[in-house]
Amino acid sequence: MNEEKLLEEFQAKIDRGEKIEPNDWMPDAYRKNLIRMMSQHAHSEIVGMLPEGNWITRAPNLRRKMILLAKIQDEAGHGLYLYSAAETLGATREEMLDALHDGRAKYSSIFNYPTLTWADMGMVGWLVDGAAMVNQVSLMGTSYGPYSRAMVRICKEEAFHNRQGYEIVATLCAGTEEQKAMAQEALNRWWFPALTMFGPKGADSVHSDQALKWQIKREDNESLRQKFINMTVPQAEARGLVIPDPNLKWNEDEKRYEYSELNWDEFFNVIKGNGPMNKERVKARKDAHDKGLWVRQAAEAYAEKRKSKVA
Ligand code: FAQ
Numbered sequence: 001m002n003e004e005k006l007l008e009e010f011q012a013k014i015d016r017g018e019k020i021e022p023n024d025w026m027p028d029a030y031r032k033n034l035i036r037m038m039s040q041h042a043h044s045e046i047v048g049m050l051p052e053g054n055w056i057t058r059a060p061n062l063r064r065k066m067i068l069l070a071k072i073q074d075e076a077g078h079g080l081y082l083y084s085a086a087e088t089l090g091a092t093r094e095e096m097l098d099a100l101h102d103g104r105a106k107y108s109s110i111f112n113y114p115t116l117t118w119a120d121m122g123m124v125g126w127l128v129d130g131a132a133m134v135n136q137v138s139l140m141g142t143s144y145g146p147y148s149r150a151m152v153r154i155c156k157e158e159a160f161h162n163r164q165g166y167e168i169v170a171t172l173c174a175g176t177e178e179q180k181a182m183a184q185e186a187l188n189r190w191w192f193p194a195l196t197m198f199g200p201k202g203a204d205s206v207h208s209d210q211a212l213k214w215q216i217k218r219e220d221n222e223s224l225r226q227k228f229i230n231m232t233v234p235q236a237e238a239r240g241l242v243i244p245d246p247n248l249k250w251n252e253d254e255k256r257y258e259y260s261e262l263n264w265d266e267f268f269n270v271i272k273g274n275g276p277m278n279k280e281r282v283k284a285r286k287d288a289h290d291k292g293l294w295v296r297q298a299a300e301a302y303a304e305k306r307k308s309k310v311a
Pocket of ligand 1: 036037044048128129132196197199204206208217271
């Protein structure tokens with residue numbers, strides 16, 4: 001069958017809502033775009049462990065510490081599912097990690113901001129996991145089978161992460177004046193960076209048109225951002241928090257919140273590697289990888305030994 005015919009059938013299969021599986025024919029650009037997006041998603045999960053890891057030893061009590069530890073371990077698990085799912089497309093774990101370590105691959109912009117107070121743990125769970133979940137619920141419908149199935153499981157865990165974050169925020173807001181002020185101050189820092197997690201809009205979202213046609217993505221970046229804002233503003237209001245946007249206004253006709261233009265210069269600067277924490281995050285990842293070499297070697301030696309015993 002020639003390439004044109006294969007492509008036609010591929011598109012028809014997607015349009016019928018059928019999943020593409022690892023051994024199915026797929027255009028090279030579909031494979032490449034998915035490896036890029038899924039590996040960057042996996043990198044975000046493991047780099048995303050770092051800002052929260054910063055607070056494990058300083059959690060305010062044992063219960064909070066146990067919850068935070070469990071959540072961070074979940075993120076490692078998400079990274080594992082996603083790296084494994086990306087491997088089904090022919091990418092190797094080493095290639096993907098090399099690209100993260102030498103700066104060729106991106107990870108979510110949000111993890112280049114520092115976590116300065118305990119209230120930031122609330123904001124990461126409520127806003128960052130909340131935004132991640134809105135995006136990932138949509139991705140459960142992605143056309144690539146292994147990615148779609150990974151998303152189903154990840155979303156269940158993200159829902160728990162989102163609630164534990166909101167519970168931290170709710171507790172601070174019901175506490176002393178200082179605690180409530182701490183929550184408000186954290187919201188002031190995290191609100192706009194959380195909105196840029198959904199990626200740029202219009203022509204700056206270079207991958208969107210083709211990704212939507214192939215149903216890699218099911219909704220564009222701006223629609224998901226708007227969904228997140230509509231969902232989150234009432235949650236802030238319920239706790240007496242003020243969204244730090246003077247232009248935030250409910251539009252009854254369009255049933256959505258209008259909001260200020262985002263600072264795209266800052267966003268592009270952060271994803272180019274110049275955010276407040278980029279260098280520290282990549283260094284921490286590289287150090288962890290180097291220090292884990294003996295574990296990988298031990299696992300390989302064990303696997304070899306088992307193989308020779310079976311043979
Ligand atoms: N950060 O054409 P588009 C989490 C880049 S998981 C950095 O719109 P696309 C869990 C983009 O890569 C959070 N770069 O791109 C957790 C492209 O550059 P490239 C991660 C960004 O791929 C919670 C360029 O801009 N989630 O948080 C960002 O169609 C708490 C043009 O953009 C996912 O990765 C950004 N925010 O749409 C863990 C979900 N936005 O690659 C720990 C899967 C855009 O050509 C604690 N990914 N760029 O060099 C997606 O849905 C999509 O990739 C988007 C971007 C929507 C992120």
